[in-house]
Amino acid sequence: MLVYVQLNVECDNMSIEAYIIYGLAIILSLISLYKDPKKTKQGLKKGFKAFVKLMPVLLPLFLFIGILLAVVTPDFISSLLGEESGIVGIIFGLSIGSITFMPPFVAFPLGRELLDSGGAYPQVAAFLVTVMSVGIVYFAAERKFFSTKSAVYRNLVSLIGAVIVVLVVMVVYA
Amino acid sequence: MINFVMKNKFLVISIILLIIFTIIDINYTYRSLENTWNQILSMLIIVPPIFILIGLFDAWVPRETVINLMGKESGLKGMALAFFLGAFSAGPTIAAFPLAMIMLKKGASYSNVLFFLMVWSSLKLPIVFFQISQLGFQFAMLINSIMFVVFIIAALVAEKFYSEEELQKFEEKAHKLT
Numbered sequence: 001m002l003v004y005v006q007l008n009v010e011c012d013n014m015s016i017e018a019y020i021i022y023g024l025a026i027i028l029s030l031i032s033l034y035k036d037p038k039k040t041k042q043g044l045k046k047g048f049k050a051f052v053k054l055m056p057v058l059l060p061l062f063l064f065i066g067i068l069l070a071v072v073t074p075d076f077i078s079s080l081l082g083e084e085s086g087i088v089g090i091i092f093g094l095s096i097g098s099i100t101f102m103p104p105f106v107a108f109p110l111g112r113e114l115l116d117s118g119g120a121y122p123q124v125a126a127f128l129v130t131v132m133s134v135g136i137v138y139f140a141a142e143r144k145f146f147s148t149k150s151a152v153y154r155n156l157v158s159l160i161g162a163v164i165v166v167l168v169v170m171v172v173y174a
Numbered sequence: 175m176i177n178f179v180m181k182n183k184f185l186v187i188s189i190i191l192l193i194i195f196t197i198i199d200i201n202y203t204y205r206s207l208e209n210t211w212n213q214i215l216s217m218l219i220i221v222p223p224i225f226i227l228i229g230l231f232d233a234w235v236p237r238e239t240v241i242n243l244m245g246k247e248s249g250l251k252g253m254a255l256a257f258f259l260g261a262f263s264a265g266p267t268i269a270a271f272p273l274a275m276i277m278l279k280k281g282a283s284y285s286n287v288l289f290f291l292m293v294w295s296s297l298k299l300p301i302v303f304f305q306i307s308q309l310g311f312q313f314a315m316l317i318n319s320i321m322f323v324v325f326i327i328a329a330l331v332a333e334k335f336y337s338e339e340e341l342q343k344f345e346e347k348a349h350k351l352t
């Protein structure tokens with residue numbers, strides 16, 4: 001039941017996001033078409049070419065994400081981040097968050113649920129910050145788009161940020 | 175063969191995992207493939223308009239404008255713009271990479287593009303509102319303000335870690351990929 005509700009929330013929000021971005025694309029295309037049809041055609045062609053070039057980089061990642069999500073379920077995460085989990089729970093939170101990918105509309109309700117069931121704030125913060133900003137799964141794509149160094153840098157910065165958040169949360173919610 | 179494996183690590187690892195799942199418990203295999211399918215579907219929904227926007231951007235916005243607004247000398251203006259582009263956005267982080275590429279191609283500085291990516295990953299406004307509704311204002315804003323400061327510092331010092339050549343390569347890569 002809960003999963004059903006969560007997925008529902010996710011779909012609703014996704015479609016709002018999608019509507020906005022589709023609306024923007026359509027309006028700008030029309031303006032562009034009105035101003036210069038030739039340039040518009042050229043632009044759309046360029047966009048399609050970029051799509052064809054970039055998709056092969058992204059598709060294998062989805063298979064991997066699918067596998068990860070089959071193993072790392074919300075239940076699995078809750079079992080590791082309980083109230084008594086202490087420093088080990090924080091490390092679990094950081095690592096699971098870094099490895100997995102999860103849409104925010106699943107991740108934040110999960111965080112809420114963990115807090116309600118007595119999960120401690122630092123563990124939940126560790127998980128939520130890394131799940132949003134550190135992505136070992138995206139790492140492969142990031143490497144190809146930028147460079148290995150750049151991918152390491154961005155992910156490392158986010159991980160350091162997550163550790164700082166955890167430390168501050170430990171003080172504030174002590 | 176070895177070349178293929180090295181080039182497609184994720185694909186190969188995934189297939190090996192799927193085979194192991196099938197031996198242990200085929201339900202995991204089904205669930206994995208179902209998840210993959212859902213991921214691809216949600217990606218395909220969001221992707222066409224993004225590439226339309228990229229194409230239009232490419233055709234209409236002159237390089238000089240981007241250099242002026244987000245290039246090396248753009249300073250605070252460039253960072254602010256990177257922040258707004260990242261914050262007023264929608265879609266998963268993976269959708270931000272192609273946009274980042276087109277920015278680099280048009281002459282935006284690496285620092286600003288990196289800042290844009292980091293803001294997109296964690297500080298998108300729609301997500302922030304949802305986060306506040308779920309976690310409460312205090313907890314959510316504590317997390318977000320710390321990350322905001324960390325991202326600013328990281329973006330400001332980023333280019334110090336790269337040689338001129340490496341920075342040049344980002345732009346070359348962007349030309350090749352888009």
